Amino acid sequence: MTSVQLGWMPKYGSLFPAVVFFLALAVLPVANLIFLSFMDISWSGGVVQREFVGLENYAALGDDPLLKAGIVNTLILVVVATSCQVLLGLALAIACSSLGHSSRLYRTLFILPILIPGIIIGAIWRLMYNFQFGIINQGLDLLGIPAVDWLGSPHLALASVIVVDIWHWTPFSFLLLLAAVEGLPKDVSEAAKVDGATAWQEFRRVSLPLLWPAIFMTFIFRAVIAFKVFDEVFLLTSGGPGTATEVISFTIYQRFFLQDNPGYGSAISVAVIFSVALIIAIALQLQNRREATR
């Protein structure tokens, strides 16, 4: 490809450090994780005992109530939160785009939640949701509405966590969709207007189809991040009350670290990795077919 001739030193030397990290800290630990998932690992007398159990850990996945709750809650969170974020993000992006230069300050301020540690987001909202003194219950009190136990009620806890996720990540959807909205060709929508289309018709028939790939990609990107949610749940509810806000990452954490069961914990991780890879592969395939038939 390159027309300049370099010796072998620069070529191999420049890639070498990345390859070392790749092999030693990405391939090796994940391979080790797969290896561990076939083991029953326990400590006795300060010595680690490893016993090969074949697929036993994987067979146990089906009967794990924690994992089942984790999968259900994670799916609810991913679908609800991601949909809301894409809708809100799109609305904000269109509004910002039509305000043009006068919206620059808004754009800057919207980025802030993306940059703040997830754990801080959890801390902030834990204070705001507080039953006694949280600002939300204070506000309800002013309106004469009795205080609500946002994080302690099994019916409300997951919804409360989803609200935090929507608040936290809508700016990210906004940022991705803004780039797409600003990149729309002006002449096409002008032509639609000349032909007498209303603003809504123009949006529905011209802009939306053009934005569709970006909306799809934003949805995928957000879904992947939402799927890995951990920090906020850790701080807000730790999966409780009961298993009301149990999510997959938290299940792995509980099984692997808190219960110190690396063999079974690894099996959950490996199963999750493969399931996600499969879903993404199918989604991309569908999107490709969609574009091919158009």
Add this chain to the structure above:
Amino acid sequence: MSDIVQTKRRMPTDKVLLHVAMIAAVIITLGPFVWIALSAFKTQIVLLMGDITFSPVSYNFDEVLFDRRSTYPQNFLNSLIVAGVSTTLVIVIAFLAGYSLLRMNWPRWILNAFLVWAMLFNLVPPVSLASAWYELFRTVNLSIDLVALTLAHTTLNLPLALWLLISFFREVPRELEEAAFVDGAKFLTLLRRVIVPVMMPGIVATAVLVFIFSWNEFPVALALTNNKTATVPVAIAKYVQEEEIKYTQMAAASVLSAIPALIALIFGQRFIVKGLTAGAVK
């Protein structure tokens, strides 16, 4: 969209309404930050009473920063070390590898291997990686050292940095390098004198993002640190695990932990937008 734009221009009331909606969105976005910042200047009693007016106190910051029992200064230092060193490593390694992959005739499968790495690291819950690294570092007795966390964060952010930098490399005109070679420049001179200066905005965008991501990272830090080596997010998570939660001190610690993000936002907003959108679109 320009249709909507022009309709709005004819009807300025719509534009006013849009501004009102945007200001509402900004209040919803920033309100929680304002509230926690205010809480950090309250005493626990004032917070519990829910008084709207109060006289601000610096007590919480004093406790968090200067109390003998507080580990927060140490946590802050740990975070600075881990984020600083891992960002430097990530940028140097990804810069070299990115240039190599793009310009040096590597076989296609090598490029694909790195692509799969990037994809997989994007998909896998960090908790899974944390458990994998925890097992690995435990066998070499590094599990609670800052070295382990630094290496883990480097590995975590390398794929992202690699992909960002490659997308920025593509914008560098090849003639530039050829001209430098005709002038007899060696490889390292070429990188230092020609490529790095041209790539500087891309490098800064990537570095800002990687630093913030490392600073914010929680599950891996939780798995690979103890009380002495804990980073800021781990320290803040510890507040809620105490018997009696010191809410106002937690608020103060949270405010302090947002400093890097605020600095990045004020000075590097352009770079952040560039990094975040390039990472997603490409």
